Amino acid sequence: MTVSVTMIQHMRAELALHQLREGDGRPLLMLHGLGERTPGSVPLYADRWPGPIFGLDFTGHGASTVPVGGGYTAEALMSDTDAALDHIGEATVVGRGLGAYVALQIAGARPMLVKGAVLADGPGLFGGASGPTTPFVLAPSGLEAGTSPDPFALMELSRDIRPTDYAMSFLRQAVQLSDLQVPVTIAAVGRPDWLAAVASDPSIVFTPLESALENYASI
Amino acid sequence: MDSFGVGLSVVEWGDSDGPPILLAHGGFDFAGTYDLLAPRLADAGWRVVSWDQRGHGDSDHAVLYTWDADIRDSLRVLESTCDGPVPFVGHSKGGGMMMTLAEARPDRCSAIVNLDGLPTKRTQPDVADHDRTRMLAEDLSDWLDHRRRIAELERKPGTIEELAARRARMNPRLDTGWLEYLVTVGARRDIDGWRWKLDPAMRFGGFGPWRPEWALHRMRGLAVPFLGVLGLVYEEMGWGTVPEDLAGYLPVGGRLVTLEDTGHFVHIERTDVVAGHITDFLGGST
Numbered sequence: 001m002t003v004s005v006t007m008i009q010h011m012r013a014e015l016a017l018h019q020l021r022e023g024d025g026r027p028l029l030m031l032h033g034l035g036e037r038t039p040g041s042v043p044l045y046a047d048r049w050p051g052p053i054f055g056l057d058f059t060g061h062g063a064s065t066v067p068v069g070g071g072y073t074a075e076a077l078m079s080d081t082d083a084a085l086d087h088i089g090e091a092t093v094v095g096r097g098l099g100a101y102v103a104l105q106i107a108g109a110r111p112m113l114v115k116g117a118v119l120a121d122g123p124g125l126f127g128g129a130s131g132p133t134t135p136f137v138l139a140p141s142g143l144e145a146g147t148s149p150d151p152f153a154l155m156e157l158s159r160d161i162r163p164t165d166y167a168m169s170f171l172r173q174a175v176q177l178s179d180l181q182v183p184v185t186i187a188a189v190g191r192p193d194w195l196a197a198v199a200s201d202p203s204i205v206f207t208p209l210e211s212a213l214e215n216y217a218s219i
Numbered sequence: 220m221d222s223f224g225v226g227l228s229v230v231e232w233g234d235s236d237g238p239p240i241l242l243a244h245g246g247f248d249f250a251g252t253y254d255l256l257a258p259r260l261a262d263a264g265w266r267v268v269s270w271d272q273r274g275h276g277d278s279d280h281a282v283l284y285t286w287d288a289d290i291r292d293s294l295r296v297l298e299s300t301c302d303g304p305v306p307f308v309g310h311s312k313g314g315g316m317m318m319t320l321a322e323a324r325p326d327r328c329s330a331i332v333n334l335d336g337l338p339t340k341r342t343q344p345d346v347a348d349h350d351r352t353r354m355l356a357e358d359l360s361d362w363l364d365h366r367r368r369i370a371e372l373e374r375k376p377g378t379i380e381e382l383a384a385r386r387a388r389m390n391p392r393l394d395t396g397w398l399e400y401l402v403t404v405g406a407r408r409d410i411d412g413w414r415w416k417l418d419p420a421m422r423f424g425g426f427g428p429w430r431p432e433w434a435l436h437r438m439r440g441l442a443v444p445f446l447g448v449l450g451l452v453y454e455e456m457g458w459g460t461v462p463e464d465l466a467g468y469l470p471v472g473g474r475l476v477t478l479e480d481t482g483h484f485v486h487i488e489r490t491d492v493v494a495g496h497i498t499d500f501l502g503g504s505t
Contacts, residue, residue: 011369011420012282059282068224069273070291071283075427082363109359132433135323137287137294152223156287161428173356 001041005063010083016063017084018055025051026115027088028213031081033097034124034157035149037062045120045209046094050217054091056084058099060150070152074098074127074160078105085113092216094209096122098157100188101167104198107184108170111177116216119195120209121188128159130193164197175203180219185212220270222295228277229270229296233261239301240501242269243293245311245336245456247389247417249276251404252310255397256486259494270296272313274418276405284421286429290319297327304329306501310486311336311458315434321441330444332497335485337447337475338434338468339460358426365422372419376412379403389456392482435468445473446500448493450481457483474500 003019018038020030028049032038038055046053057064058077081102085091092115095103100119107117136159174183186199187209198204207215220227230250240260242253250269257267271278272289281288293316297305307328309317314336321328377385383398390398406413447469453459462477469475476496478489486493 009370011366012280065282067282069222069281069283069288071273071281071285071288073283073285073427076283076285079363079366083367086367109356109363111356132430132437135290135319137290137320137323156285163428163430166428173359177356 006087008083008087010080013059013065013067013080015059015065015080015083016057017087018057019052020055021053023049023051023053025217027052027054027091029081029084029088029091029093030055031093031095031099031102032056032058032061033099033122035061035154036096036123037149046213048210048217049213052088054084054088056081058102058153060153061148063148066146066148066150070150070156072150072153072156074101074105074157074162077102077157078109081106082110085110089113090115092116092118092213094118094120094213096120098122098124098127100125101127101162101194104167104174104184105170107178108173111174111183112179114174114178114183115219116180116182117174117184118209118212118216119184119186119188119198121190124157125188125190125195126192127162127194129161130163131161133159133161162192162194164193167194168197168201171198171201171203175201182215185215187212220296220299222273222292225273225281225292226279227270227273227292227296229268229300231269231300232257232267233265235266237261237264237266239268239305240265241293241297241305241307241317242267243307243309243313243316244269244272244275245313247275247421248310249405249416251276251401253486254400254404255490256494259490260497263494263498266301268296268300274421276416280418280420286316286319289316290323293317293320294324294327303327306330306332308332308334308497309336310334311456311483318434318438318441321443322437325442328443330446330501331441332446332448332500334448334493335450335457335460335483337449337458337460337465338431338438339458339464340432340435358424362424362426366420369420374414374417374419376409376414379413382406382413382415390484392452392454393484393487397487435464438468439470441470443470444500445470446496447473447475448485448496449475449477450483450485450488451477451479452482454483
Protein backbone atom coordinates (compact mmCIF):
# COMPACT_ATOMS: atom_id res chain seq x y z
CA MET A 1 0.00 0.00 0.00
CA THR A 2 1.14 3.52 -0.70
CA VAL A 3 2.70 5.19 2.33
CA SER A 4 2.57 8.71 0.97
CA VAL A 5 2.45 10.75 -2.21
CA THR A 6 4.60 13.85 -2.51
CA MET A 7 3.97 16.34 -5.27
CA ILE A 8 7.29 17.71 -6.53
CA GLN A 9 7.28 21.01 -8.39
CA HIS A 10 9.51 20.58 -11.43
CA MET A 11 9.67 23.02 -14.30
CA ARG A 12 5.98 23.92 -14.66
CA ALA A 13 4.70 20.49 -13.73
CA GLU A 14 3.86 18.77 -10.48
CA LEU A 15 5.25 15.26 -10.34
CA ALA A 16 3.73 12.59 -8.12
CA LEU A 17 6.39 10.73 -6.16
CA HIS A 18 4.77 7.74 -4.46
CA GLN A 19 6.41 6.13 -1.48
CA LEU A 20 5.26 2.52 -1.51
CA ARG A 21 7.20 1.29 1.47
CA GLU A 22 9.43 2.61 4.21
CA GLY A 23 12.76 1.01 4.95
CA ASP A 24 16.38 1.47 5.94
CA GLY A 25 19.15 2.14 3.50
CA ARG A 26 19.30 3.24 -0.06
CA PRO A 27 15.98 3.97 -1.75
CA LEU A 28 14.73 2.16 -4.82
CA LEU A 29 13.13 4.39 -7.43
CA MET A 30 10.73 2.70 -9.86
CA LEU A 31 10.09 4.19 -13.29
CA HIS A 32 6.98 2.98 -15.06
CA GLY A 33 6.49 2.17 -18.73
CA LEU A 34 4.76 4.24 -21.38
CA GLY A 35 1.12 4.77 -20.49
CA GLU A 36 1.54 3.21 -17.05
CA ARG A 37 1.64 4.74 -13.62
CA THR A 38 3.25 3.84 -10.32
CA PRO A 39 1.57 0.68 -9.00
CA GLY A 40 -0.46 0.86 -5.82
CA SER A 41 1.75 -1.65 -4.00
CA VAL A 42 5.29 -2.96 -4.14
CA PRO A 43 5.65 -5.35 -7.09
CA LEU A 44 6.82 -8.87 -6.30
CA TYR A 45 10.18 -8.33 -7.96
CA ALA A 46 11.00 -5.57 -5.47
CA ASP A 47 9.55 -7.22 -2.40
CA ARG A 48 12.93 -8.02 -0.89
CA TRP A 49 14.35 -4.52 -1.32
CA PRO A 50 15.43 -3.47 2.19
CA GLY A 51 15.29 0.29 1.75
CA PRO A 52 12.43 2.66 1.09
CA ILE A 53 10.66 2.15 -2.24
CA PHE A 54 9.46 5.03 -4.36
CA GLY A 55 7.72 5.26 -7.71
CA LEU A 56 7.59 8.33 -9.92
CA ASP A 57 4.70 9.17 -12.21
CA PHE A 58 6.23 10.79 -15.28
CA THR A 59 4.79 14.02 -16.66
CA GLY A 60 1.48 13.24 -18.36
CA HIS A 61 1.03 10.02 -16.43
CA GLY A 62 -0.68 8.90 -13.23
CA ALA A 63 -1.18 11.68 -10.73
CA SER A 64 1.41 14.00 -12.29
CA THR A 65 0.52 17.09 -14.30
CA VAL A 66 -0.90 16.47 -17.74
CA PRO A 67 0.37 19.46 -19.68
CA VAL A 68 -1.44 20.99 -22.62
CA GLY A 69 -0.07 20.81 -26.14
CA GLY A 70 2.31 17.85 -25.83
CA GLY A 71 6.02 18.11 -26.51
CA TYR A 72 7.28 14.95 -24.82
CA THR A 73 10.78 13.56 -25.05
CA ALA A 74 12.57 10.83 -23.16
CA GLU A 75 15.01 13.56 -22.12
CA ALA A 76 12.20 15.48 -20.39
CA LEU A 77 11.32 12.30 -18.48
CA MET A 78 14.98 11.95 -17.54
CA SER A 79 14.67 15.44 -16.10
CA ASP A 80 11.55 14.31 -14.18
CA THR A 81 13.63 11.50 -12.76
CA ASP A 82 16.36 13.92 -11.79
CA ALA A 83 13.78 15.92 -9.84
CA ALA A 84 12.83 12.76 -7.95
CA LEU A 85 16.50 12.08 -7.18
CA ASP A 86 16.85 15.65 -5.97
CA HIS A 87 14.12 14.78 -3.48
CA ILE A 88 15.23 11.33 -2.31
CA GLY A 89 18.99 11.45 -2.93
CA GLU A 90 21.11 8.54 -4.11
CA ALA A 91 18.99 5.66 -5.29
CA THR A 92 18.92 2.48 -7.29
CA VAL A 93 16.65 2.94 -10.29
CA VAL A 94 14.57 0.23 -11.93
CA GLY A 95 12.76 1.11 -15.13
CA ARG A 96 10.14 -0.73 -17.14
CA GLY A 97 9.94 -0.22 -20.90
CA LEU A 98 10.20 3.49 -21.61
CA GLY A 99 11.29 3.79 -17.98
CA ALA A 100 14.21 1.46 -18.75
CA TYR A 101 15.43 3.83 -21.47
CA VAL A 102 15.04 6.74 -19.07
CA ALA A 103 16.86 4.77 -16.37
CA LEU A 104 19.81 4.30 -18.73
CA GLN A 105 19.81 8.02 -19.48
CA ILE A 106 19.74 9.13 -15.85
CA ALA A 107 22.45 6.58 -14.99
CA GLY A 108 24.68 8.35 -17.51
CA ALA A 109 23.59 11.86 -16.61
CA ARG A 110 23.79 11.52 -12.80
CA PRO A 111 26.34 8.74 -12.33
CA MET A 112 27.00 9.67 -8.71
CA LEU A 113 23.33 9.70 -7.72
CA VAL A 114 22.24 6.54 -9.49
CA LYS A 115 23.55 3.53 -7.62
CA GLY A 116 22.66 0.97 -10.20
CA ALA A 117 20.10 1.04 -12.99
CA VAL A 118 18.07 -2.04 -13.87
CA LEU A 119 16.47 -2.10 -17.31
CA ALA A 120 13.36 -4.26 -17.50
CA ASP A 121 10.75 -5.11 -20.11
CA GLY A 122 7.60 -3.04 -20.30
CA PRO A 123 5.55 -0.73 -22.52
CA GLY A 124 7.63 1.67 -24.57
CA LEU A 125 10.82 -0.41 -24.47
CA PHE A 126 11.13 -0.36 -28.23
CA GLY A 127 10.57 3.34 -28.98
CA GLY A 128 10.10 4.54 -32.51
CA ALA A 129 13.24 4.06 -34.57
CA SER A 130 17.01 4.14 -34.44
CA GLY A 131 17.31 6.80 -37.10
CA PRO A 132 15.34 9.54 -38.78
CA THR A 133 11.72 8.86 -39.56
CA THR A 134 9.29 10.51 -41.92
CA PRO A 135 7.94 13.56 -40.12
CA PHE A 136 4.45 13.06 -38.88
CA VAL A 137 2.28 15.97 -37.90
CA LEU A 138 -1.09 15.07 -36.59
CA ALA A 139 -3.12 17.85 -35.15
CA PRO A 140 -6.35 16.10 -34.31
CA SER A 141 -9.09 18.15 -32.77
CA GLY A 142 -11.05 16.72 -29.91
CA LEU A 143 -8.18 15.39 -27.84
CA GLU A 144 -9.46 15.43 -24.33
CA ALA A 145 -7.40 17.81 -22.25
CA GLY A 146 -6.19 16.52 -18.93
CA THR A 147 -6.60 12.81 -19.69
CA SER A 148 -4.02 10.61 -18.00
CA PRO A 149 -2.06 9.07 -19.57
CA ASP A 150 -1.81 12.02 -21.90
CA PRO A 151 -2.59 10.96 -25.50
CA PHE A 152 0.23 13.24 -26.62
CA ALA A 153 2.63 11.26 -24.42
CA LEU A 154 1.42 8.00 -25.93
CA MET A 155 1.78 9.41 -29.44
CA GLU A 156 5.11 11.17 -29.06
CA LEU A 157 6.92 8.74 -26.80
CA SER A 158 5.94 5.70 -28.82
CA ARG A 159 7.85 7.03 -31.81
CA ASP A 160 10.83 8.77 -30.23
CA ILE A 161 14.16 8.26 -31.98
CA ARG A 162 16.79 6.26 -30.12
CA PRO A 163 20.03 6.04 -32.09
CA THR A 164 22.26 3.26 -30.85
CA ASP A 165 25.32 5.45 -30.41
CA TYR A 166 23.23 7.97 -28.49
CA ALA A 167 22.12 5.27 -26.06
CA MET A 168 25.71 4.06 -25.83
CA SER A 169 26.96 7.50 -24.87
CA PHE A 170 24.80 7.36 -21.73
CA LEU A 171 26.13 3.92 -20.91
CA ARG A 172 29.75 5.02 -21.39
CA GLN A 173 29.25 7.94 -19.04
CA ALA A 174 27.69 5.68 -16.45
CA VAL A 175 30.58 3.23 -16.76
CA GLN A 176 33.27 5.92 -16.66
CA LEU A 177 31.83 8.14 -13.95
CA SER A 178 29.95 5.82 -11.60
CA ASP A 179 31.79 4.33 -8.63
CA LEU A 180 29.99 1.03 -9.20
CA GLN A 181 31.65 -1.80 -11.09
CA VAL A 182 28.36 -2.57 -12.79
CA PRO A 183 26.28 0.58 -13.03
CA VAL A 184 23.73 -0.84 -15.48
CA THR A 185 22.10 -4.26 -15.46
CA ILE A 186 19.81 -5.60 -18.15
CA ALA A 187 16.89 -7.65 -16.94
CA ALA A 188 14.85 -7.16 -20.10
CA VAL A 189 14.34 -9.88 -22.68
CA GLY A 190 13.30 -7.49 -25.45
CA ARG A 191 16.08 -6.20 -27.69
CA PRO A 192 15.27 -3.00 -29.53
CA ASP A 193 18.31 -1.66 -31.39
CA TRP A 194 19.30 0.74 -28.61
CA LEU A 195 19.22 -2.02 -26.01
CA ALA A 196 20.98 -4.51 -28.27
CA ALA A 197 23.82 -1.98 -28.59
CA VAL A 198 23.94 -1.48 -24.84
CA ALA A 199 23.79 -5.25 -24.30
CA SER A 200 26.86 -5.74 -26.50
CA ASP A 201 29.04 -3.70 -24.15
CA PRO A 202 31.42 -5.78 -22.03
CA SER A 203 30.48 -3.82 -18.92
CA ILE A 204 26.92 -5.07 -19.05
CA VAL A 205 25.56 -7.76 -16.79
CA PHE A 206 22.38 -9.72 -17.53
CA THR A 207 20.41 -10.77 -14.49
CA PRO A 208 16.77 -11.49 -13.75
CA LEU A 209 15.03 -8.57 -12.16
CA GLU A 210 14.87 -9.91 -8.61
CA SER A 211 18.55 -10.90 -8.62
CA ALA A 212 19.59 -7.57 -10.12
CA LEU A 213 17.90 -5.74 -7.27
CA GLU A 214 19.41 -8.08 -4.70
CA ASN A 215 22.85 -7.36 -6.14
CA TYR A 216 22.39 -3.61 -5.90
CA ALA A 217 20.82 -3.86 -2.46
CA SER A 218 23.98 -5.58 -1.22
CA ILE A 219 26.27 -2.74 -2.37
CA MET B 220 -5.12 31.10 -31.28
CA ASP B 221 -5.11 27.81 -29.44
CA SER B 222 -2.83 24.88 -30.15
CA PHE B 223 -4.15 22.10 -27.93
CA GLY B 224 -4.25 24.42 -24.95
CA VAL B 225 -1.10 26.40 -25.70
CA GLY B 226 -2.02 29.98 -26.62
CA LEU B 227 -0.09 31.23 -29.64
CA SER B 228 0.13 34.87 -30.64
CA VAL B 229 -0.42 35.25 -34.38
CA VAL B 230 0.71 38.39 -36.17
CA GLU B 231 -0.38 39.50 -39.62
CA TRP B 232 0.73 42.19 -42.03
CA GLY B 233 -0.94 43.35 -45.22
CA ASP B 234 -4.31 42.96 -46.86
CA SER B 235 -6.35 40.21 -45.22
CA ASP B 236 -7.73 39.33 -48.66
CA GLY B 237 -4.27 38.86 -50.12
CA PRO B 238 -2.80 35.41 -50.78
CA PRO B 239 -1.29 34.08 -47.55
CA ILE B 240 2.37 33.46 -46.92
CA LEU B 241 3.60 31.84 -43.69
CA LEU B 242 6.70 33.13 -41.88
CA ALA B 243 8.44 31.23 -39.07
CA HIS B 244 10.95 33.02 -36.84
CA GLY B 245 14.19 31.65 -35.48
CA GLY B 246 14.89 30.31 -32.01
CA PHE B 247 14.95 32.95 -29.23
CA ASP B 248 13.25 35.40 -31.65
CA PHE B 249 9.59 36.27 -32.14
CA ALA B 250 7.29 37.28 -34.99
CA GLY B 251 8.23 40.95 -34.47
CA THR B 252 11.70 40.19 -35.79
CA TYR B 253 9.94 40.18 -39.19
CA ASP B 254 8.82 43.79 -38.72
CA LEU B 255 11.21 44.88 -41.48
CA LEU B 256 10.73 42.09 -44.02
CA ALA B 257 7.02 41.41 -43.59
CA PRO B 258 5.84 44.91 -44.63
CA ARG B 259 7.88 44.58 -47.85
CA LEU B 260 6.09 41.32 -48.63
CA ALA B 261 2.77 42.91 -47.69
CA ASP B 262 3.54 45.77 -50.09
CA ALA B 263 3.94 43.12 -52.79
CA GLY B 264 0.37 42.02 -52.11
CA TRP B 265 0.84 39.15 -49.68
CA ARG B 266 -1.14 38.51 -46.54
CA VAL B 267 1.79 37.79 -44.28
CA VAL B 268 1.08 35.46 -41.35
CA SER B 269 3.54 34.73 -38.58
CA TRP B 270 3.33 33.68 -34.95
CA ASP B 271 5.31 33.62 -31.76
CA GLN B 272 6.43 30.05 -31.17
CA ARG B 273 5.54 28.52 -27.82
CA GLY B 274 7.65 30.08 -25.09
CA HIS B 275 8.54 33.03 -27.31
CA GLY B 276 7.12 36.54 -27.53
CA ASP B 277 3.47 36.82 -26.53
CA SER B 278 2.72 33.10 -26.78
CA ASP B 279 2.23 30.93 -23.73
CA HIS B 280 5.14 29.45 -21.84
CA ALA B 281 4.60 25.70 -22.10
CA VAL B 282 5.43 22.81 -19.80
CA LEU B 283 7.20 20.96 -22.61
CA TYR B 284 9.14 22.07 -25.67
CA THR B 285 10.16 19.96 -28.63
CA TRP B 286 10.75 20.29 -32.32
CA ASP B 287 7.71 18.11 -33.02
CA ALA B 288 5.49 20.29 -30.85
CA ASP B 289 6.74 23.38 -32.71
CA ILE B 290 5.87 21.72 -36.01
CA ARG B 291 2.43 20.77 -34.73
CA ASP B 292 1.88 24.36 -33.55
CA SER B 293 2.92 25.67 -36.97
CA LEU B 294 0.35 23.42 -38.64
CA ARG B 295 -2.30 24.73 -36.26
CA VAL B 296 -1.40 28.31 -37.21
CA LEU B 297 -1.56 27.40 -40.88
CA GLU B 298 -4.88 25.60 -40.52
CA SER B 299 -6.39 28.41 -38.48
CA THR B 300 -5.42 31.13 -40.91
CA CYS B 301 -5.59 29.82 -44.44
CA ASP B 302 -6.56 27.01 -46.76
CA GLY B 303 -4.64 25.40 -49.56
CA PRO B 304 -0.93 25.35 -50.22
CA VAL B 305 0.96 28.54 -49.36
CA PRO B 306 4.61 29.59 -49.47
CA PHE B 307 6.60 28.87 -46.32
CA VAL B 308 9.35 31.26 -45.26
CA GLY B 309 11.55 30.60 -42.26
CA HIS B 310 14.65 32.07 -40.70
CA SER B 311 17.23 29.91 -38.95
CA LYS B 312 15.36 27.38 -36.79
CA GLY B 313 12.18 28.57 -38.51
CA GLY B 314 13.71 27.62 -41.86
CA GLY B 315 14.37 24.12 -40.60
CA MET B 316 10.86 23.92 -39.18
CA MET B 317 9.31 24.94 -42.47
CA MET B 318 11.27 22.25 -44.29
CA THR B 319 9.99 19.64 -41.84
CA LEU B 320 6.42 20.89 -42.19
CA ALA B 321 6.75 20.86 -45.98
CA GLU B 322 7.93 17.25 -45.87
CA ALA B 323 5.16 16.23 -43.48
CA ARG B 324 2.43 18.17 -45.26
CA PRO B 325 3.43 18.73 -48.90
CA ASP B 326 -0.24 19.39 -49.66
CA ARG B 327 -0.03 22.65 -47.69
CA CYS B 328 3.20 24.02 -49.13
CA SER B 329 3.61 25.78 -52.48
CA ALA B 330 7.21 27.00 -52.08
CA ILE B 331 9.94 27.25 -49.48
CA VAL B 332 12.20 30.17 -48.69
CA ASN B 333 14.91 29.32 -46.18
CA LEU B 334 16.71 32.32 -44.70
CA ASP B 335 20.06 31.26 -43.28
CA GLY B 336 18.56 28.12 -41.79
CA LEU B 337 19.96 25.71 -44.35
CA PRO B 338 21.15 22.54 -42.74
CA THR B 339 24.72 21.53 -42.23
CA LYS B 340 26.46 18.78 -40.36
CA ARG B 341 27.44 21.32 -37.74
CA THR B 342 25.37 21.91 -34.62
CA GLN B 343 22.72 24.58 -34.54
CA PRO B 344 22.82 26.93 -31.58
CA ASP B 345 19.23 28.16 -31.66
CA VAL B 346 17.66 24.72 -31.73
CA ALA B 347 17.62 23.90 -28.06
CA ASP B 348 17.28 20.26 -27.09
CA HIS B 349 17.12 19.11 -30.64
CA ASP B 350 20.12 19.15 -32.86
CA ARG B 351 22.82 18.60 -30.35
CA THR B 352 24.59 15.36 -29.81
CA ARG B 353 27.41 16.57 -27.62
CA MET B 354 27.22 14.20 -24.78
CA LEU B 355 29.79 15.45 -22.36
CA ALA B 356 28.87 14.78 -18.80
CA GLU B 357 29.00 18.44 -17.89
CA ASP B 358 26.51 19.31 -20.62
CA LEU B 359 24.08 16.81 -19.23
CA SER B 360 24.46 17.86 -15.62
CA ASP B 361 24.32 21.56 -16.57
CA TRP B 362 21.08 20.91 -18.41
CA LEU B 363 19.57 19.01 -15.50
CA ASP B 364 20.79 21.59 -12.98
CA HIS B 365 19.18 24.34 -15.07
CA ARG B 366 15.89 22.46 -15.08
CA ARG B 367 16.03 22.00 -11.31
CA ARG B 368 16.18 25.79 -10.98
CA ILE B 369 13.49 26.73 -13.51
CA ALA B 370 10.73 27.34 -10.98
CA GLU B 371 12.68 30.21 -9.47
CA LEU B 372 14.16 31.63 -12.66
CA GLU B 373 13.09 35.01 -13.95
CA ARG B 374 14.61 37.12 -16.67
CA LYS B 375 16.76 39.98 -15.49
CA PRO B 376 15.07 43.40 -15.64
CA GLY B 377 16.69 46.43 -17.21
CA THR B 378 16.20 49.52 -19.29
CA ILE B 379 15.48 49.33 -22.99
CA GLU B 380 19.10 50.25 -23.61
CA GLU B 381 20.37 47.52 -21.29
CA LEU B 382 18.21 44.82 -22.86
CA ALA B 383 19.26 45.97 -26.33
CA ALA B 384 22.90 45.79 -25.23
CA ARG B 385 22.37 42.23 -23.97
CA ARG B 386 20.77 41.22 -27.22
CA ALA B 387 23.61 42.84 -29.13
CA ARG B 388 25.83 40.06 -27.79
CA MET B 389 23.73 37.61 -29.85
CA ASN B 390 23.14 40.08 -32.69
CA PRO B 391 26.44 42.00 -32.93
CA ARG B 392 25.85 43.10 -36.51
CA LEU B 393 22.43 44.67 -35.96
CA ASP B 394 22.15 48.35 -35.22
CA THR B 395 21.27 49.66 -31.80
CA GLY B 396 18.12 51.45 -32.95
CA TRP B 397 16.68 48.18 -34.29
CA LEU B 398 17.60 46.25 -31.15
CA GLU B 399 16.00 48.91 -28.96
CA TYR B 400 12.88 48.64 -31.10
CA LEU B 401 12.90 44.86 -30.63
CA VAL B 402 12.91 45.35 -26.87
CA THR B 403 9.60 47.21 -27.10
CA VAL B 404 8.06 44.23 -28.93
CA GLY B 405 9.80 41.24 -27.41
CA ALA B 406 10.00 42.47 -23.83
CA ARG B 407 7.40 43.61 -21.34
CA ARG B 408 7.60 46.54 -18.99
CA ASP B 409 7.42 45.50 -15.34
CA ILE B 410 7.59 47.79 -12.31
CA ASP B 411 11.33 47.11 -11.93
CA GLY B 412 12.18 47.40 -15.62
CA TRP B 413 11.87 45.66 -18.97
CA ARG B 414 12.12 41.86 -19.23
CA TRP B 415 12.34 39.70 -22.33
CA LYS B 416 9.12 37.69 -22.66
CA LEU B 417 11.05 34.60 -23.72
CA ASP B 418 10.47 31.69 -21.34
CA PRO B 419 13.41 31.56 -18.90
CA ALA B 420 13.22 27.78 -19.20
CA MET B 421 14.78 28.14 -22.64
CA ARG B 422 18.51 28.08 -22.99
CA PHE B 423 21.11 27.64 -25.67
CA GLY B 424 22.53 24.25 -26.27
CA GLY B 425 20.96 21.14 -24.95
CA PHE B 426 21.18 17.76 -26.56
CA GLY B 427 19.05 15.03 -28.01
CA PRO B 428 19.05 12.14 -30.42
CA TRP B 429 18.54 14.20 -33.58
CA ARG B 430 21.51 14.70 -35.95
CA PRO B 431 21.86 17.89 -37.98
CA GLU B 432 22.83 15.92 -41.07
CA TRP B 433 19.48 14.16 -41.11
CA ALA B 434 17.86 17.43 -42.19
CA LEU B 435 20.47 17.75 -44.91
CA HIS B 436 19.66 14.30 -46.22
CA ARG B 437 15.94 15.03 -46.37
CA MET B 438 16.17 18.42 -48.05
CA ARG B 439 16.79 16.84 -51.43
CA GLY B 440 13.35 15.26 -51.45
CA LEU B 441 11.40 18.49 -51.21
CA ALA B 442 9.43 18.85 -54.43
CA VAL B 443 8.27 22.47 -54.23
CA PRO B 444 10.18 25.50 -55.61
CA PHE B 445 13.00 26.20 -53.18
CA LEU B 446 14.99 29.34 -52.44
CA GLY B 447 17.82 29.33 -49.93
CA VAL B 448 19.51 32.51 -48.74
CA LEU B 449 22.86 32.29 -46.99
CA GLY B 450 24.71 35.07 -45.24
CA LEU B 451 28.40 34.43 -45.72
CA VAL B 452 29.67 36.07 -42.53
CA TYR B 453 29.78 33.53 -39.72
CA GLU B 454 28.01 34.47 -36.51
CA GLU B 455 27.67 32.61 -33.25
CA MET B 456 23.87 32.47 -33.61
CA GLY B 457 24.16 31.18 -37.17
CA TRP B 458 24.39 27.61 -38.28
CA GLY B 459 27.72 28.05 -40.04
CA THR B 460 26.47 26.56 -43.29
CA VAL B 461 28.63 27.30 -46.31
CA PRO B 462 27.55 26.71 -49.93
CA GLU B 463 29.88 23.71 -50.24
CA ASP B 464 27.94 21.94 -47.47
CA LEU B 465 24.86 21.96 -49.66
CA ALA B 466 26.40 20.49 -52.80
CA GLY B 467 24.21 17.61 -53.89
CA TYR B 468 21.62 18.23 -51.22
CA LEU B 469 19.57 21.15 -52.53
CA PRO B 470 16.17 20.15 -53.94
CA VAL B 471 16.19 19.66 -57.69
CA GLY B 472 15.88 23.09 -59.29
CA GLY B 473 16.47 24.78 -55.95
CA ARG B 474 17.98 28.23 -55.99
CA LEU B 475 20.73 29.37 -53.61
CA VAL B 476 21.51 33.04 -53.04
CA THR B 477 24.61 33.97 -51.08
CA LEU B 478 25.06 37.40 -49.56
CA GLU B 479 28.55 38.80 -49.03
CA ASP B 480 29.22 40.89 -45.94
CA THR B 481 25.98 39.65 -44.38
CA GLY B 482 25.57 37.73 -41.15
CA HIS B 483 22.92 35.34 -39.88
CA PHE B 484 20.03 37.80 -39.78
CA VAL B 485 19.86 38.27 -43.54
CA HIS B 486 16.30 39.59 -43.48
CA ILE B 487 17.24 42.34 -41.05
CA GLU B 488 20.65 43.31 -42.40
CA ARG B 489 19.60 43.22 -46.08
CA THR B 490 15.85 43.62 -45.92
CA ASP B 491 15.34 45.10 -49.38
CA VAL B 492 17.66 42.66 -51.09
CA VAL B 493 16.07 39.65 -49.41
CA ALA B 494 12.54 40.92 -50.04
CA GLY B 495 13.49 41.39 -53.69
CA HIS B 496 14.79 37.84 -53.97
CA ILE B 497 11.65 36.46 -52.36
CA THR B 498 9.24 38.41 -54.54
CA ASP B 499 11.25 37.54 -57.66
CA PHE B 500 11.26 33.89 -56.66
CA LEU B 501 7.58 33.73 -55.82
CA GLY B 502 6.66 35.75 -58.88
CA GLY B 503 4.54 38.23 -56.99
CA SER B 504 1.44 37.43 -55.05
CA THR B 505 -0.94 37.16 -57.97
